[in-house]
Amino acid sequence: MARPRRERDVRGSEWIAPAAKIFFVNNQLVRVLKQSRSAGTVKLWNMTLDREQFMLYDDFHKHRKRAYPPVVVGRLLGKGPAQMYRYINAGLIKPPLGEVPGGERHWGKKSYYSEEDVFEIREALANGRRKMLTERDLRGKMGDAIVLYTKTSDGRFIPVWAENTY
Helix, strand or coil: CCCCCCCECCCCCECCCCCCCEEEECCEEEEEEEEECCCCEEEEEECCCCEEEEEEHHHHHHHCEEEECHHHHHHHHCCCHHHHHHHHHHCCCCCCEECCCCCCCCCCCCEEEEHHHHHHHHHHHHCCCCCCCCHHHHHHHHCCEEEEEEECCCCCEEEEEEEECC
16 A cells, blocks of 8 residues: 655645554554455454454444654654654653553554544644644645645735545
8 A cells, every 4th residue: 555645735734644554453563464355355463362353344444543653743744753752751641552552652662643632632732822733734744634725915824725535
C-alpha cells in the first residue's frame, strides 16, 4: 500500500499521515496483516491482547480509528517530540498505548494515540492558550476536512470555506 503524497496548503501546513498498517479497533491496537476484499475479511494482529483476529472487511473499515505516534501528534499540534514527552511525564496528557501486550509503553517499542486522543490532547493543551490550532484546522491537517483560506491585505490568512470529509 503506497503512502499518499503530502500536499501543502496556502498556510504552509501539510497533511500529516498516520501509521499505515496500525489502527485502533474497540480501543485496542491492531496491525493489519492481510486484507481480502474479495473474501470480505481482514486478518489482524491484536497487539493489546497478543493474538490473531479476523474481522469482516466492512466492519473493520467502519470501526477502525487511525493511530498516530506521539512524534506525529506533536507535529500535528506544532510541538516538538521532547515537549510531548514532558507533557506526558507531567501528567498534562495521557500516555499513548504501547505495542506490547496489555498496551504498556516499553523501551524500543512504538506507542500510539487514537484520533479521539489527539483531539483530547488538543483540548488539554488549548486551555489558556490563544495560539493553538482550532479543531477545524486540526481536522484539515489530519486529512479529514478541506479548508479554503484567503489572504487579506495585511498578509493574514483567514478561512472562507470549509468542508468536513469525515
